[in-house]
Amino acid sequence: MKTKLAYLLLLALLLVAPFLVYPVFLMKLLCFALFASAFNLILGYGGLLSFGHAAFFGGAGYFTGHALKVWGLPTELGILAGALGAALMGLAIGQLAIRRHGIYFAMITLAMAQMAYFLFVTSSFTGGENGLQGIPRGTALGLFDLQNNLTLYYFVLAICALGIGLIARTVRSPFGQVLAAIRDNENRARSLGYDIERYKLLAFVLSAGLAGLAGATKTVVFQLASLTDVHWHMSGEVVLMTLLGGLGTLAGPAVGAGVIVTLQNYLASGPLSAWVPVVLGVIFVICVLAFRRGIVGELRALIRNSF
Amino acid sequence: MTETGDFILQTQGLTKEFKGFTAVNGVDLRIRRHTIHALIGPNGAGKTTVFNLLTKFLTPTRGTIAFNGRDITPAKPAEIARMGVVRSFQISAVFPHMTARENVRVALLRKLGTSFHFWRGERALAPLNDRADELLAMVGLERFREAVVADLPYGRKRALELATTLALDPELMLLDEPTQGMGREDVELVTQLIRKVSANRTILMVEHNLGVVSTLCDTITVLQRGAVLTEGTYAEVSADPRVKEAYMGRAA
Ligand SMILES: Nc1ncnc2c1ncn2[C@@H]1O[C@H](COP(=O)(O)OP(=O)(O)OP(=O)(O)O)[C@@H](O)[C@H]1O
Ligand SMILES: [Mg+2]
Numbered sequence A: 001m002k003t004k005l006a007y008l009l010l011l012a013l014l015l016v017a018p019f020l021v022y023p024v025f026l027m028k029l030l031c032f033a034l035f036a037s038a039f040n041l042i043l044g045y046g047g048l049l050s051f052g053h054a055a056f057f058g059g060a061g062y063f064t065g066h067a068l069k070v071w072g073l074p075t076e077l078g079i080l081a082g083a084l085g086a087a088l089m090g091l092a093i094g095q096l097a098i099r100r101h102g103i104y105f106a107m108i109t110l111a112m113a114q115m116a117y118f119l120f121v122t123s124s125f126t127g128g129e130n131g132l133q134g135i136p137r138g139t140a141l142g143l144f145d146l147q148n149n150l151t152l153y154y155f156v157l158a159i160c161a162l163g164i165g166l167i168a169r170t171v172r173s174p175f176g177q178v179l180a181a182i183r184d185n186e187n188r189a190r191s192l193g194y195d196i197e198r199y200k201l202l203a204f205v206l207s208a209g210l211a212g213l214a215g216a217t218k219t220v221v222f223q224l225a226s227l228t229d230v231h232w233h234m235s236g237e238v239v240l241m242t243l244l245g246g247l248g249t250l251a252g253p254a255v256g257a258g259v260i261v262t263l264q265n266y267l268a269s270g271p272l273s274a275w276v277p278v279v280l281g282v283i284f285v286i287c288v289l290a291f292r293r294g295i296v297g298e299l300r301a302l303i304r305n306s307f
Numbered sequence B: 001m002t003e004t005g006d007f008i009l010q011t012q013g014l015t016k017e018f019k020g021f022t023a024v025n026g027v028d029l030r031i032r033r034h035t036i037h038a039l040i041g042p043n044g045a046g047k048t049t050v051f052n053l054l055t056k057f058l059t060p061t062r063g064t065i066a067f068n069g070r071d072i073t074p075a076k077p078a079e080i081a082r083m084g085v086v087r088s089f090q091i092s093a094v095f096p097h098m099t100a101r102e103n104v105r106v107a108l109l110r111k112l113g114t115s116f117h118f119w120r121g122e123r124a125l126a127p128l129n130d131r132a133d134e135l136l137a138m139v140g141l142e143r144f145r146e147a148v149v150a151d152l153p154y155g156r157k158r159a160l161e162l163a164t165t166l167a168l169d170p171e172l173m174l175l176d177e178p179t180q181g182m183g184r185e186d187v188e189l190v191t192q193l194i195r196k197v198s199a200n201r202t203i204l205m206v207e208h209n210l211g212v213v214s215t216l217c218d219t220i221t222v223l224q225r226g227a228v229l230t231e232g233t234y235a236e237v238s239a240d241p242r243v244k245e246a247y248m249g250r251a252a
Helices: A002-020 A025-043 A053-070 A075-097 A102-122 A149-172 A174-184 A186-191 A196-222 A234-243 A252-269 A272-291 A294-305 B002-006 B047-054 B077-082 B100-112 B122-138 B154-167 B184-197 B210-216 B235-239 B241-251
Strands: B005-018 B023-026 B030-032 B036-040 B062-067 B083-088 B172-176 B202-206 B219-224 B227-232
Touching: A002 A025, A002 A149, A002 A186, A002 B077, A025 A053, A025 A149, A025 A196, A025 A234, A053 A075, A053 A102, A053 A196, A075 A196, A102 A234, A149 A196, A149 B210, A174 A186, A174 A196, A174 A234, A174 B100, A186 A196, A186 A252, A186 A272, A186 B077, A186 B100, A234 A252, A234 A272, A252 A272, A252 A294, A272 B036, A294 B036, A294 B154, B005 B202, B023 B210, B023 B227, B030 B202, B036 B210, B047 B202, B077 B083, B083 B202, B083 B210, B100 B122, B122 B154, B122 B184, B154 B172, B154 B184, B184 B202, B184 B210, B202 B235, B210 B235, B219 B235, B219 B241, B227 B235, B235 B241
Parallel strands: B036 B202, B036 B219, B083 B172, B172 B202
Antiparallel strands: B005 B023, B005 B030, B005 B062, B219 B227
């Protein structure tokens, strides 16, 4: 009951938000909220630290950019193509990495993402250093002109809500239960007859595909696909967002993404603009040292302990 | 022909070497169908290692394993579990962040065939609740269904592990010290439970509590320094001076 009310409140807030805050900024927030939530699916619920998620996020941006600009696909299909492309990348990278644990898994994902970065830099369809610019936003369902920021906002909101909704459902699904079991005790799950690698791989592909959905949507918003989004900085940033917000909580990554993106925006225009990485680094250190469960995790613990 | 009919599991020359140290040395085990078979021996004798070899959590250096007459030496752990050989672990193996019911449900889920369905809601799990609760009741955990397992006392966790193992309805159950760390009452409970579930099933168990072994087990294999010292009924084995010596040697 209470949660239903909270959801309705959140929905109302999201619906009126573009009248209060600059919609493009809100759309950026939404895309990163989805990106971090997708990342959380593999780290928080799968127990696997991927250090290469920028490849999916940024890669999807290129795919979508190409599909919209060169192939002239409708916007929805272009975004879908980006997400699918990212899922396929996830399948390829996952196959190689999934048998490894801990730091080795992180290293392989990082190495593969660096290779993807190299490919994106050198291949011609990405526009190299310049990136893909002037990507057309097109229309939604062939009816609503997405050049209008307000219209685009609701379009983006719908995509991100669907994406995060799917993640929430996945976590509670039968598959999510198996995933939770694997994260809790891999050997026991194996002794119950589960081929744990296949479950981890599916989780990884889902995570990659949804990270791609976020990147593809962001590309439509900014009409741009660039190297920033495939750079390893981006892989690090999403780790930070997820940890800051609360690992393995549904709302945590979105909250973390909100905090980081907002900070970046404010700092970038102020006197501290050159210090953004330092500020983020300090936040990260404080988060790791003082509140390890992240914002949402700590709040939840607080509520649980005071009742 | 009756060979494989009588014995559900047979090993030949099962050997495991760890960097020059032989933990299991040429073990020939024959587990008779529908019996309770104990594997005993002093600490470090190699009992858990044998379990790990049988379930392929470790790869044998040499030797073969046959289940129902079929060579399963190259199979993977999950495959072996799916064939009907399910193990428990010496250190209780549960899913600590899930509830007791969820633990058992995860075991039941695989046969339902929906374990890859990520798009289905919680409702897809509901059909398993009754069976899960039944299994929980069987091990005296009906009051703890919704409890997060990390918060349960050790004895309850072991009971839960047993319920989870039973959920798979294994043909051959491997129990590694199911009563370890339990109080007298719980030991009694688990002993009765094992007897109850042994109907139509074969059980191979590692057990230090000789009281439990003597009441439950039909055959006992004594392992010492990785090799089989002797095998027989409880009366036979306990009368063997070499067995006493093996255990005394541990104390000294
Ligand atoms: N992975 C491993 N690497 C190296 N040595 C190992 C390994 N696993 C077990 N051993 C060694 O093999 C021997 C047998 O160990 P095992 O755990 O099988 O004994 P056990 O009979 O189960 O003993 P306990 O009664 O204490 O459970 C021990 O000396 C142990 O140190
Ligand atoms: Mg042992």
